[in-house]
Every structure is written in C-alpha cells, then in structure tokens.
Amino acid sequence: MTATYQNPRYAFRRPAALGGAVPEQARVVIVGAGVVGLTMALDLAQRGIASLVLDEDDTVSFGSRAICWAKRTLEIFGRLGLGARFLEKGVTWSRGRVFFRDQEAYGFDLLPEQGHEYPAFVNLQQYYAEEWLVQACAASGLVELRWKTRVTGLAPHAAGTLLHLATPEGDYALQAEWLLACDGARSTVREALALPFQGQVFRDRFLIADVVMHADFPSERWFWFDPPFHPGQSVLLHKQPDDVWRIDFQLGWDADPEVEKQPERVIPRVQAMLEGASGMAAPAFALEWVSVYTFRCRRLERFRHGRILFAGDSAHQVSPFGARGGNGGVQDVDNLGWKLAAVLAGEAPEALLDSYDDERVLAADENILNSTRSTDFITPKNTAAHAYRDAVLQLARTHGFARQMVNSGRLSRPATLHGSPLSTPGGEGLPLGAPPPDAPVLVAGRADWLLRHIGRDGRFTLLCFGQVPAEVPPGITPLLVADDDRAGALWDHSGLVLRRWQARAGDCLLLRPDQHLAARLHAPSAAEIAAAHRRALGHA
Amino acid sequence: MPLQTEPRLADPDALYEALMQAHRALDEARSRRLDARLVLLLANHIGDLEVLREAIALATQGDEP
Ligand SMILES: Cc1cc2nc3c(=O)[nH]c(=O)nc-3n(C[C@H](O)[C@H](O)[C@H](O)COP(=O)(O)OP(=O)(O)OC[C@H]3O[C@@H](n4cnc5c(N)ncnc54)[C@H](O)[C@@H]3O)c2cc1C
Numbered sequence: 001m002t003a004t005y006q007n008p009r010y011a012f013r014r015p016a017a018l019g020g021a022v023p024e025q026a027r028v029v030i031v032g033a034g035v036v037g038l039t040m041a042l043d044l045a046q047r048g049i050a051s052l053v054l055d056e057d058d059t060v061s062f063g064s065r066a067i068c069w070a071k072r073t074l075e076i077f078g079r080l081g082l083g084a085r086f087l088e089k090g091v092t093w094s095r096g097r098v099f100f101r102d103q104e105a106y107g108f109d110l111l112p113e114q115g116h117e118y119p120a121f122v123n124l125q126q127y128y129a130e131e132w133l134v135q136a137c138a139a140s141g142l143v144e145l146r147w148k149t150r151v152t153g154l155a156p157h158a159a160g161t162l163l164h165l166a167t168p169e170g171d172y173a174l175q176a177e178w179l180l181a182c183d184g185a186r187s188t189v190r191e192a193l194a195l196p197f198q199g200q201v202f203r204d205r206f207l208i209a210d211v212v213m214h215a216d217f218p219s220e221r222w223f224w225f226d227p228p229f230h231p232g233q234s235v236l237l238h239k240q241p242d243d244v245w246r247i248d249f250q251l252g253w254d255a256d257p258e259v260e261k262q263p264e265r266v267i268p269r270v271q272a273m274l275e276g277a278s279g280m281a282a283p284a285f286a287l288e289w290v291s292v293y294t295f296r297c298r299r300l301e302r303f304r305h306g307r308i309l310f311a312g313d314s315a316h317q318v319s320p321f322g323a324r325g326g327n328g329g330v331q332d333v334d335n336l337g338w339k340l341a342a343v344l345a346g347e348a349p350e351a352l353l354d355s356y357d358d359e360r361v362l363a364a365d366e367n368i369l370n371s372t373r374s375t376d377f378i379t380p381k382n383t384a385a386h387a388y389r390d391a392v393l394q395l396a397r398t399h400g401f402a403r404q405m406v407n408s409g410r411l412s413r414p415a416t417l418h419g420s421p422l423s424t425p426g427g428e429g430l431p432l433g434a435p436p437p438d439a440p441v442l443v444a445g446r447a448d449w450l451l452r453h454i455g456r457d458g459r460f461t462l463l464c465f466g467q468v469p470a471e472v473p474p475g476i477t478p479l480l481v482a483d484d485d486r487a488g489a490l491w492d493h494s495g496l497v498l499r500r501w502q503a504r505a506g507d508c509l510l511l512r513p514d515q516h517l518a519a520r521l522h523a524p525s526a527a528e529i530a531a532a533h534r535r536a537l538g539h540a
Numbered sequence: 541m542p543l544q545t546e547p548r549l550a551d552p553d554a555l556y557e558a559l560m561q562a563h564r565a566l567d568e569a570r571s572r573r574l575d576a577r578l579v580l581l582l583a584n585h586i587g588d589l590e591v592l593r594e595a596i597a598l599a600t601q602g603d604e605p
Contacts, residue, residue, distance in 0.1 A: 383572060391576035401584040 002288045003212055004242040005127055007059040010134070012148040023162060026052045029176035031151050031163075031189055033057075035066065035126060036312030036329035037182030038133035042080050043337035047458050049344060052174075053143060054165065056150035060130035060323075063289040064210050066326035067123045067240055071111065072435060073330045074118040075451055082132055083118065090122035091239045096221035098408050100393035102228050106403040110411060115496050116438045117449040121411070123240050126326065151183070154192050160307050178340065179308045182329075187314035193305065198511040199298025200372065202319060204379040206293050207249040207260050211270055213285035214243055215278075222277070223408035225378075225393055229276030230269070234378050234408070236321075236486070237277065244288055249274060250378065257292035266290055295319035295375065297368045300413035303332075304357040311336060316364040318371040320539045321378060321409035328367045331414060332360050338458065338513035342537060347475070352538030355422050359433075361414035370410040377407035417516055422452075424510070424532040427520025429502035436515040437500035439479070441490040450497055453479055453490060455513045460533060465498060466505040471526035476510070476533055512536055543594040 018026035028044060030037045033055035041051045069077070077083050094111040097104055137143035144198070152163040152171075158511035160177040181189035190197060222237040223301045224230070233250035240246060249269055251260055259265060266287060274282035292312030299316035303309060334358050338399060349422035380386040395402035417423070417433030438451045459477045462468075468478045479495050482489040492498055501509060510519035510532045519532035549555055563571050583592050 115587075383569075384576075387569070387572035388576045388580075391573050391580055394573070395577055395580060399584075402580060405580070 001062075002210075003286060004244055004288060005125065007062060007127065008131060008134075010058050010145065010147045012168055013146070014169055015146065015167075015172065015534065017174070018170055020172065023175040025175045025177075027177045028055065028180065028340075029161075029163065029174065029178070030054070030180045030182055031055075031180070032183035032312075032314070033130075033134070033145060033147075034061070034184055034312065035129055035133065035326050036181060036333060037180070038130060038137055039076075039080070040180055040182055040311060040332045040337065041137050041143040041145075041329050042133060042140065043333050045137065045142035046080060046336060047341040047473050048142070049341055050142040051144070051180075052176075053137070053145045054149045054151060054163075054302075055145070055147055058147040060134065061126040063291060064125035064127065064240060064244065064246065066129075066320075066323070067238060067246055068124040068323035068327075068411070069122050069124060069129070070327045070412040070414075070480045071116065071118045071120055072322060072412070073327045075436075075438070076330055076334045078118065078452070079456060080136065082136060084125055085132055086122050087118070089128060089241050090124035091219050091241055092122050093219045093221065093239070094120035095218075095324055096223065096408070096411075097408045098393075098396075098406055099222070099224040099227060100390075100396070101226050103397065105396040105406060106224075106286065106392050108403075114438050115494065118438070121323070122248075123238055125240055125242075125244070128241075131396055133405055143486065146195065151188050154179075154189060156193070156306060156308060161300060162517035171442045174400075177307065179346075180336075180340075181308060181310045182312050183314050185313040185317050187310070189308065190300065190310065190314055193307070193308070196319075197300055199296060199317070199368065200368050202295050202297075202375050202379055203253040204294065204375075205251045205253060205255045205257060205260070206295070207251055207255075207266065207269070208289075208293060209247045209249070209266055209270055210240070210244050210288040210292045211285040211502050212243055212288050213245060213274075215245065215274070215282045215283050216276070216283075217245075224277075225389075225408070227273075227276060229272040234271055236408070237273075245285075249273075251292070260292050261290050263287055263290075267377075293320075297372050297375070299361070299364045299368060300358050303364075304353050309336060309340075309353065309356065311360075315360070315514055316368065319375045320371075321374040322365040322367070322371045322411050323409070324371055324412045325486065327412040328364065331363065332356075334514045335360055335363075338455075339538075341458065348537040349539060351540070352422075352527070355420065355538060359415075359417045359422075360422055362417065362419075366415050367412075374407050374409045380411075422512070422536045422538065424519035424521075424535050427522065428509075428511075429507070429520050430517055432517055434517045434519065436511065436517070439492070439496035440494055440499060442485070442493050443490055445485075448490070450490065451515065452479075454511055454515050458513055460513060460518075460536065461511040461515075462529060463501070463509040464502075465501075467505045467523075469508060469524055469526065469529065473526055473530040473533060476529065510536065542599065543591050547600070 028051040030053045097107045155162045161179045165175045224235040236248040238246040311332035413433035423432035480489040518536040
C-alpha cells in the first residue's frame, strides 16, 4: 500500500452462468480492466453498446505507472466526460528542461500557443485514471465489470470466441461474439492464439521511484544526462498530484534489479539527486513506490484477427520515454469504438474494422520509431554512439540546430492517418487523416471549444466554413463555423478555427466520429458528401 | 543536388593540417567527440538529408582493408 493512495477493492460477484451447463452468451467482451479496456467499455457505452469486462484482479493499477496524459488523450477523456476531472486533479505542464552534466542544455515548450481546451500534458497517476473510469463505466449502466475473472483459454470459431474463465468460486465458459483483447503486455489472448509479438529489447534497466515530499520544483519535465549526482546515466523528474514525485534513474544493464529496489539503495540515490538538482539540502521524503524495469518496443503484426481485436499494450509496447504506451492505447480505443459501433448497428461492413488495423498499426509504428530513437539516444550502444550523444549535448548549449537533436523522449502526439483507405483524396489544407486541432469559439455569446462540438453525438460531422450545403445526407451532423455572430453557428471570433484547419470560406470538412479528417470538400453536393461518408464507413 | 566528390578545395593540404591540429593532444574519447561535433556542424551546414545519406553510404562502403 502506498501512503497517498488506497487501492479500492472491487467485489467478486458470482455470475449466474457459473456452474451452468451451457456457456453464457455475450455480444461484446473486453478482456482486461486496465486503462485501455475500461476506456473501451466507456466509449462503447456512450455509443449505446453494452459490454462485459473481465479482469483477473480486483483493483486498479498498483503503483503510479503511466503518469503523463497527452493532449489528445485528454480530449478523448473529455469526450467521455472525464476531462475536467483530469484538469482539476492533475498537474498541468508543457515545458521541459534538459541538463547535461551540471548545466542546462536547453528548454522546450510543447504547446507554446494559447487557445486549446487541454494543455500539452497532465500528470496523474494511472490508478486515479482507472478508478474514475471504473466509476464512469458503472454509472453508464451498460458495462458489467467482472473482477477476479481470469481468461485461461479460448477457442475462436466462425461466430466468435469461446472463452474459458477461472474465478475464486469455479470455472465457466463464455461465448463472445466480439472479443476485445485489452489484457496488457503479457496478453493471454495473444498467447493463446500463438501470435508473434516481435521487436527489440533494450539492454538497460531503469529504477522508477515515486517519493512523497514537499518540494518546490516547478511543474516541468526535467531530464539530466550524466549529472554529477548520478554519473554516466540519466535521470528524469516529474511532478504528480498529492506531493508525489516520479524519479527515473537509468541504471545500466548490469544492475541487479532485486538489489536496486532495496530502500537502503534507493534512499541515498534520491537524496543525492534532490541535493544535486536543487543545490540545497534534500527535503524530507518517503518512498511511495519503487520498481525496476527493462523496456521493449514490439508489436503484433496485425491488430485484427476476425472478431478478435487487440488494443493497448496487448497489441504494442513501447519504452516509456515519450509517454506513448497508455496514450497510444487510448487512441486505439478512439479509433476502434465508433467503427465497432457502426458495424454492430449494421451501418458499416465488417471490413471497416480492417481500417482499424491499417490506421493503428501505422500509429504504433510511429510510436515505436520515436520511442526507439529516444532510447537509442538515452542508452548509447557503443563508444561512437556515446560520442555523438555527448557532442549533440555539448553543441546544444550554444547552437539551436543541435537542440533539435537532443532526444530525452519525443512526447506523445496523435498520428496523422496517412494513406487511410477511409479518406477521400482531393482538396487542400490540413492533411487527410489529421487529428483535429482545437480552437476557441463563441456559442450564443458564451466561450466554448470547437472539439466539444465534434463527435459527441457519435456521428460524423460536416464542419462547414461560412455556409452549410442545402442538403446534408443522413448520419452526418452539419456544424457551421461563421466569422460573425449567427444563430446556430460557432462564432470563430479569433479566426483560429479557419487558420488551424487551413480552411477557406465554402470548405466543408468531413470528420469521422473520432474527429479525424476524412474528406476536404468545397461547396459540395449532397452526392459528394454521401460518397465521402460511404467511403469513410468502409463501403468499398 | 547530389553529393559532390570532385576536388573542390583550393588548398586540401591546409584542411588536412587543420584537422590534424585539432586532434593533436586529444585522447581517444575527446577525439571522437570532436569528430562528432564536426560532423554535426557540417551536416547542419549542408542541410540536405539526401546528400548526407549519400555521404554516409559512400563512407560506409569505403572501409575495405
Ligand atoms: C513505469 C512506467 C511508466 C509509464 N509511463 C507512462 C506514461 O507516462 N504515459 C503513458 O501513456 N504510458 C506510460 N506507461 C505505459 C502504460 O502504463 C501502459 O501502456 C498501459 O498501462 C497499458 O494499458 P493496458 O490497459 O493496455 O494494459 P494494462 O494496464 O497492463 O491492463 C491490462 C489488464 O488486463 C488484465 N489481465 C491480464 N491478463 C488477463 C487475463 N488472462 N484475464 C483477465 N484479465 C487479464 C490485468 O489484470 C490488467 O488489469 C508506463 C508504463 C510503466 C511501466
């Protein structure tokens, strides 16, 4: 147990099917009540789809694990009704500083412009995120959470998957029409299907220490290369709510994880770090959570296997520099939720789900590439790599070009879905597949945000600049953006909507329910809009 | 613009000497860092990834004993 957080315990409830002769039936089953599985269930619930969530444990994440939630993830949590809670409890930050030896090499700002509802990042312990998701799932009335229920085996067949479940009170069978495997890096579903999970292991170890203390470091990400207080290795400092601070120490491959976890080893390291970083005596602190990790970058070849779909760490794993694990997983959900809902409602062919595979494999590759590059910079593999790394850091003190090469983590950004089969070629402006830029608007005189008006009804949006076409096909919500105060319109009073979407008057942008850009039309006919809509729903 | 490999320096001996001068008195690790800084500065000056990739490819091939 940690000092600042008590893990809730969720009760096991004996399901009616336990002991029954025939398997229970369910339309949508989610394996894993981690951050990804819970977000999946909540997203589907908001689309009116019930699901059954199974988890072998009876609580949320033990230890803080993911702490950095990126802007795009916050926007998604905003759509799911949790955004304000993250902002309220979490630590907002957008600036980072990088130190080399005893000097600052450079500082950066991840969101230097104003006019977005959410900041570049909010730091919040993963257990809070999961606890709130559990509450929201329960409140939806459409999610049944079954704790202490472990998937031990499965058999896919034409109409779905037969699952074998183990519980404290015995085993039972469950027949799932659709199976969403959100069961994490050691996915049982992936292993049961014998799917290769390939990639790279980094020969390095990191000590993750959460400490509780009153300290006045700013709300910034601080990263040291080769500091005097931890020579030859790197250190990362992050602020979390509840006076908890995350400190990552690079240890090198030869470190013994069991030895390094001992408080008598960890405390002096933290002490030296705090003194070195502040130049003052270390404040009193207590260890909250300590863990030693090695990191991997790997993914499944495909995320869709018929009616089994993988999301989150079960599908892809990255090193944590860049905070792309949890954030990437939440974005998987954002991509998958509306597609599965459209298929279940009979509005789209099952083939639409292949686009989940296309789009999120591309995004996973981008995350893996960025996180591999960061890890290569942080853990140089030979003397040449070491010399280049140090040369970059030396040059960065005085030369802007070298600052751009310093890589202490390329922090999570949403992928542009280049080459998506769902996009309609043509037009100009923001790239097709782009994630949505937010902007301030006025609605009936009140300050509001653009993204709050896109996709909340679960539908496609036609973002119309200046004029809504005479005829908009069914299934699409027209949204008028005007440069003056008009009834029923979003008033783009600052001109930022037009600018950030790179639009001109008369443009109509078709946005998917996940807010990504599907088509760039100009004063379109109903037939043109309908064609782009059909294509975005996967009708060949 | 492709990588230029025809002679372009008015005084190649002077360049060679300047390089040797810079490395004189440096140990192995410092020499490596010097070369790395030099490559990075020149790469930024060239500013064309295609040309740089061509140079990396040529340099990679050029180590037959
Ligand atoms: C130290 C550290 C720091 C990190 N920092 C960040 C960060 O700042 N930002 C970020 O975005 N990401 C970060 N990550 C990554 C992030 O924690 C993961 O990407 C995220 O937890 C993945 O979520 P998930 O739901 O896919 O898997 P998990 O959180 O692992 O959840 C899987 C769930 O499935 C359940 N389960 C597993 N097998 C079975 C089974 N057979 N039957 C039933 N249930 C099962 C488990 O009990 C678990 O609840 C960090 C990770 C670590 C370790």
